Amino acid sequence: MNKRLRKYVASLSLLLGLFHLGLAQSQVLIEAESFDETGGWVVDQQSFPVIHSSYLMAHGMGRPVADAVTHVRFAEKGTYHFWVRTKDWAPFPKGPGKFEVWIDGKPVGGVFGESGKVDWMWYNGGKVTIDRDSVEIRLKDLTGFNGRCDALLFTRSAAEPPQDSVGMASLRKELLNLDDTRKEAGHFDLVVVGGGIAGTCAAISAARLGLTVALIQDRPVLGGNNSSEVRVHLMGDVDKNHYPKLGRIVRELDNGDPGNGNPDAKEYGDKRKTDIIKYEKNISLFLNTHVYQVEMNGDRIAAVIGRDIRTNQETRFTGTYFSDCTGDGTIGFLAGADYRMGRESRAETGESFAPEKSDNFTLGTSNLWASLPVDSVTAFPETPWALPFSDEYHIDETKSDWQWETGFGNMNTITEAEKIRDHNLRAVYGNWSYLKNNKPEKYGKRELAWVAYIGGKRESRRLMGDHVLNQMDVQEGKMYPDATVTATWTIDLHFPQEKNSLYFPGEEFFAGTKHIRVAPYTIPYRCLYSRNVPNLFMAGRNISTTHVAFGSTRVMRTCGMMGEVVGMAASIAHKHETSPRGVYEQHLDELIGMIKD
Template identity: 85%
Template sequence: MKIPLNFIARYCLLALLGALSVHVKAQTQVLVEAESFDDPGGWVIDQQSFPVIQSSYLMAHGMGRPVADATTTVRFEQPGTYHLWVRTKDWAPFPKGPGKFQVWVNGKPAGGVFGESGSVDWKWYYGGEVKVDEAAAEIRLKDLTGFNGRCDALLFSTSGSEPPQDSAGMSGLRRELLSLDQTRKEAGHFDLVVVGGGIAGTCAAVVAARLGLKVALIQDRPVLGGNNSSEVRVHLRGDIDKNHHPKLGRVVRELDNGDPGNGNPSGSDYGDKRKLDVVSYEKNIDLYLNTHVYQVEMEGGRISAVIGRNIKTNREVRFTGTYFSDCTGDGTVGYLAGADYRMGRESRAETGESLAPEKADDFTLGTSNLWASLPVDSVTSFPETPWALPFSDEYHIDEERSDWQWETGFGNMNTITEAEKIRDHNLRAVYGNWSYLKNNKTEKYGKRELAWVAYIGGKRESRRLLGDHILTQMDIQEGKMYPDATVTATWTIDLHFPQKENSLYFPGEEFFAGTEHIRVAPYTIPYRCLYSRNIPNLFMAGRNISTTHVAFGSTRVMRTCGMMGEVVGMAASIAKAHNTTPRGVYEDHLDELVAMIKD
């Protein structure tokens, strides 16, 4: 067929105009993600709200002392006058919060002070016009208080139009201006893709690698260990020396750096380097730190790939695999894949458990942000905190460092979608109480300073992915030994609730927990709790395994979770050897799995 010349000319002209349009758009809008700054200074990267805002952000976590500037160089294809927009929020708007900061462009402040708007929502705020004379400009985020000001992104635009405020519009803007689809990389194909680098995920990856599997271990923070890392500082609990399978727990021992207690001011005591060294030694493990998995691809009802985004660079990586293990704690991979799950408490009628409530509800155990103070040579001050929780002579917590009881959540906030709100409530409690102690108990606290406050929440409970068996209170207390008995657990049924005195002074805003330890004899967790009942190639290990809320109160501690990971690593190797599913291991190769666990 002969194509007319005028059609070709028209087509070429349209293509040229389209190319020019894209080029001009790229020139006239420059998106700068705060977490991607060249030098974060004293600011820290927080990814905990990624499921809500689809991004990480920078936060000025100075514990009341302004942090060093975050700086970067932004390159403009086209010098000129730009409208500056700053995406931020007021995290404690009572009526105005303390998270104040400025944006400086080429040595001059632009747009006034941000972070004190009185609005708790993430929004774009207008920062006025900025003149850019050179091809590059130096940008600074200047913290003014040290009290957790936060910045998600900056947008320089030649148009005065407001950027999209909604999540979907912001996600589209980010994908377009950062060219996320064009820059996505392929990590390759793996026998086992482990998502979550806490104790459970790390153990799963190490065991699978030692058994010859090619493994990807993906962690959304710069360190391994999860709650047992220097970022959260919770010590390991659960016994591994009372095991029905005595050799199970060997990798847990390798990762265990001793017992520094909860909230120790020395972060090195939690063994970040030890964990990293163990993983780095394994040639079959490809480790991806700082990578948040937020998307899955399905094929024939199975997971075929997961996609992660680097929390600093925003570059995306795609991982294909034969088997996947959800060790995220939140059940993120399972949830995205459509796995059956529960969140909250089942009713007594449903489970038959005496410790279950009469009616099902959304109650979950909360999240802790631990803290510690240390003595100093001279008297120091700490600001008044009118935006924090109020303490008084009648009620305050007279402690030099925290323990697990500093906990928020308890069913009145969703531990996944409201993770930032929960963490911020914990910070308001910590800072408010410390301000009271410093300004009213100077004899004891005058020569002490906050040495460390966790900004990464130590989460206990969220989604529980359902397997072919759901562990119950009766399984635990009756010590039932199923044929697929694997991990031996020893921790009490430890279900937290708001402490009564704390509820009296802060009704509906509790941040301090109580518990009743219901002791149990060593019992076993069936292998059927460690794989999904409806996603055929999905394992799980950690606090998101298949249990009721009551049983979860015992299984959730980290040495126990680590042994779950070891079992998953073994089961994955058997599944690959026989080209079967996690369920197929139970149905057709259980004797082989049990023998491997014993040996």
């Protein structure tokens, strides 16, 4: 390159740099979840697959929460068009999620979240004048009923920001410099995505066998459905194994049985789980990290990319082997793994409990809740936006159990997770409002102590392995040569409760079930790895089963033992430089011997 050309390229680069700097200064994007102080607002990442972001939510159970506060520096003073990205989560006709945005002690743009469309969108807050280098911004909740804010945008342009999810993803990447600031976590022998009981057990098992492990969890605590955020107790036996030593790691994590929806968060042992993981020198723990992208090398996974649900910092993880313990089969789905979702037909599987025709029906999601007695009578507002209850139909309970469940095939548990959770909240708040205002003798001196805002999912994608466990395997107790985990839970398939369907047809939120008891049976190792992504294991509710068999395999102690087996298999695969399938084909005796010993 000659001197004149080099000078031209340098000048052009400078001009382009100045152009992008000016563009960045003319648009200031503030992610709500990245506020300096979230106050009483909570970070919700459950809709990341849809809106490509976390958001803040004012989950006050009917009592306004403390302000979320941040400070923002503006490179340029002057007048900006101001936009707020939010939604009306229950517009019947006006939703309850009202909040205001305050800049330097003054409200701007009016009230947000109370009326509009149920979809996420930008709402115009008018023009604001920024006359200081740094301003204080507050989100001020007005109701305590789950108002939510995704982002704020200050822009010189009068043009409306992109309303679609693809356009918003591009805007975020550009204004937050996501690609330029991405970090490298390094290379790991095993990358475990999903920090529920299955993923946590897989990480511990592999680490104790000498593998370097990254354990990635999209929430601030481990345990998944057994964490204090969801509060489901552990089910499935670990003392009826054909291999009695399998399940030892599950026992370590087990904090006892506090039941479902216990109002005491400590009963679920969040600290116990985290302490055990942090003690393992071979495990690198990454909390608050939602994995949303997979890099492939041919048909193998080369790396996964996660984003911090609060700071939006992106991190890349490379690995030799990966284990999908997300429950939703997220990594497998992104990698192109074969999967199923919904129910197979009876003709396809030969199962007597399968429906005549295949469909999209899945078990639902629960948001548990509990109340506690207080010293004096307390009030709870009327909830015209919630589900309507009456003397004829209400649920007379001081706390919930597993039956408070929404989904049942009329909503997708992945793409409509927020809608499902919100329907659960409309049921909980509507029923509680009825009880408080119509049964004062029993409920006057009670208050809601806890309502889950993170949904406890049961079913979504199931990743297909070399064996698909079915009803006959479960009921007949078939003992395959690669038998590993012993499972004991009934075939437990939920459906809308008949009375609930009568009063809320198509809007059910309360479940029934019929338990089909089984003798202890085993799950083949071939159910724990992908049949078409050569370096992918899976453990948890997303393993290779039919819908009917899944009704038994999905409980958490059983899922934890799957994780233990995956850790062992990964160590053998690493030792012999083979694939998960190679462990089955060439080293099965070694795996079974390890499980025994």
